[in-house]
Amino acid sequence: MDLSSYFPIWDRLTQAQQAQLTRSARLRTAPKGTLLHSGSEDCVGLLVVCSGALRAFILSPDGREVTIYRLFERDICLFSASCMLKSAQFDVSVEVERDAQLWIIPADVYQSVAASSAALANYTNELMASRFSDVMWLVEQILWRSQDKRLASFLLSESALQETRTLSITHDRIAAHMGTAREVVTRLLRYFQSEGMVRLTRGTVELTNEAKLRALAEA
Amino acid sequence: MDLSSYFPIWDRLTQAQQAQLTRSARLRTAPKGTLLHSGSEDCVGLLVVCSGALRAFILSPDGREVTIYRLFERDICLFSASCMLKSAQFDVSVEVERDAQLWIIPADVYQSVAASSAALANYTNELMASRFSDVMWLVEQILWRSQDKRLASFLLSESALQETRTLSITHDRIAAHMGTAREVVTRLLRYFQSEGMVRLTRGTVELTNEAKLRALAEA
Known part of the structure; x- marks a missing residue:
C-alpha cells in the first residue's frame, strides 16, 4: 500500500x-x-x-x-x-x-x-x-472485429465438444486452432475475462457466461 | 535542416x-x-x-x-x-x-x-x-462517424447554395450550423484537407474534390 x-x-x-x-x-x-x-x-x-x-x-x-x-x-x-x-x-x-x-x-x-x-x-x-x-487494440477490434467473434465461437464449440465449461487448453493451442498469434488470444481472453465471459487460470479457460459469448459469436 | x-x-x-x-x-x-x-x-x-x-x-x-x-x-x-x-x-x-x-x-x-x-x-x-x-480522434471517427458525413454534406449544400466552390465561412459558423464544437470542425477540415478534399485559408474553405466529398457524404 x-x-x-x-x-x-x-x-x-x-x-x-x-x-x-x-x-x-x-x-x-x-x-x-x-x-x-x-x-x-x-x-x-x-x-x-x-x-x-x-x-x-x-x-x-x-x-x-x-x-x-x-x-x-x-x-x-x-x-x-x-x-x-x-x-x-x-x-x-x-x-x-x-x-x-x-x-x-x-x-x-x-x-x-x-x-x-x-x-x-x-x-x-x-x-x-x-x-x-490498449487503444490500438480497440481500434483493431472495431475495424476488423472478426477475431473476437472467432474466439467466442471456438470456445463455445470446444466446450460443447469436450462436454465441460472448464477447458484445459493453453493460449498457444487456441492460437494454433485459430491461425493467429498467441498474444492476440491472450489479449482477447483477458478482455473476455474483464467482460465476465470467462475466468482464466493457468492452463484453463472457464466459460462463465455462455449467453454473452454466444451473443458475441453471432453478432 | x-x-x-x-x-x-x-x-x-x-x-x-x-x-x-x-x-x-x-x-x-x-x-x-x-x-x-x-x-x-x-x-x-x-x-x-x-x-x-x-x-x-x-x-x-x-x-x-x-x-x-x-x-x-x-x-x-x-x-x-x-x-x-x-x-x-x-x-x-x-x-x-x-x-x-x-x-x-x-x-x-x-x-x-x-x-x-x-x-x-x-x-x-x-x-x-x-x-x-490522433488515434483517439480516429476512434471517435470510427465509432460515431456521422460528424464527417454531416460536414461533407454541409460543405456541398453550402457550395451549391452560394454557387461557388470557395466558401467564405469561419469554422465557428460551420460549427454553429452543425450544432457541434469549433474544435471538431477545425480538426475535420484539416483531415479533409490532408485527404485532398478541401483547401483551407483564413476565412475560406475551397472544395477541391467534390466527388470525394460526395462519396463521403453518401457513404
Whole structure:
C-alpha cells in the first residue's frame, strides 16, 4: 500500500523527489460507480490503483459510452492528469467499476518531479505506451472485429465438444486452432475475462457466461 | 535542416548529449511509396521529418490498410522506434506519402540520451500524447462517424447554395450550423484537407474534390 511499491523506478528518485510525491499523495476510497475524472477540463491527478478496478471511457455526442481500457490493481491512470500533457487533446472519463482504493497524486506535483527526473519521465512514457497499446487494440477490434467473434465461437464449440465449461487448453493451442498469434488470444481472453465471459487460470479457460459469448459469436 | 532545430528542448541537453544525437543521426531522402518501417520487429529509429509527408497505418488480417495518422514537416515519428518502449505492443507501418527528407536517429542512441535527460524524456511524452490524440480522434471517427458525413454534406449544400466552390465561412459558423464544437470542425477540415478534399485559408474553405466529398457524404 506504500506509494513507493507502485513505482518500479522509486529507488532512482532522490530522497527529496520521493518526499515530494509522498507528501502530496492522498489515499482515497471510492465505491463502485464513482466518476473520478470527466473530460479534459478536469485534472484530478494521477490515479494509482491499490485495489478494485477503474474503467476509462469516451462519450459519443449522443451520450453513448465506449470503454477504451480498464485499470486494475497496480495500474496507473495518466489521463486523469492529462492537463500536464499539453499535446493530449481528447476527453476521457474514468469511473470506478469495482470498489477501489487509490492514491491520488496532484498533476502539478507529478509534473514537477518528472521535470527533474529522467527515470520518472521515462516511466511515464511506458505508462502511456501501455494505454496506447490498449487503444490500438480497440481500434483493431472495431475495424476488423472478426477475431473476437472467432474466439467466442471456438470456445463455445470446444466446450460443447469436450462436454465441460472448464477447458484445459493453453493460449498457444487456441492460437494454433485459430491461425493467429498467441498474444492476440491472450489479449482477447483477458478482455473476455474483464467482460465476465470467462475466468482464466493457468492452463484453463472457464466459460462463465455462455449467453454473452454466444451473443458475441453471432453478432 | 539542422537536427537541433527540430527539438524545442535542444538547449536543455548537455553538449555531450547533443553530440551523441548529432553524431548518430543520418539524413535520408526517401521517395514517395518508400516503406520506412513495418511492424514491431522492425526498429529503424526515430524519424524526424524535414520535408514531405509520412503516413502511419495498420494492416488488417486480410491486408487492408487503415491510416492512423500523418506526419508532416517538423513532426517526429516515435513508433518507428517502438522497440525502445517495451509497453508498446502494436504494429504500425510507416510509408512515405510525399517525397521526404528525414533525419533518422537510432533507437538505442535516443533511448540512452532520454535515460539521462528528463527534458528529452518529457518531450517524448508530448510526442506520444500527440499521436495518442490522433488515434483517439480516429476512434471517435470510427465509432460515431456521422460528424464527417454531416460536414461533407454541409460543405456541398453550402457550395451549391452560394454557387461557388470557395466558401467564405469561419469554422465557428460551420460549427454553429452543425450544432457541434469549433474544435471538431477545425480538426475535420484539416483531415479533409490532408485527404485532398478541401483547401483551407483564413476565412475560406475551397472544395477541391467534390466527388470525394460526395462519396463521403453518401457513404
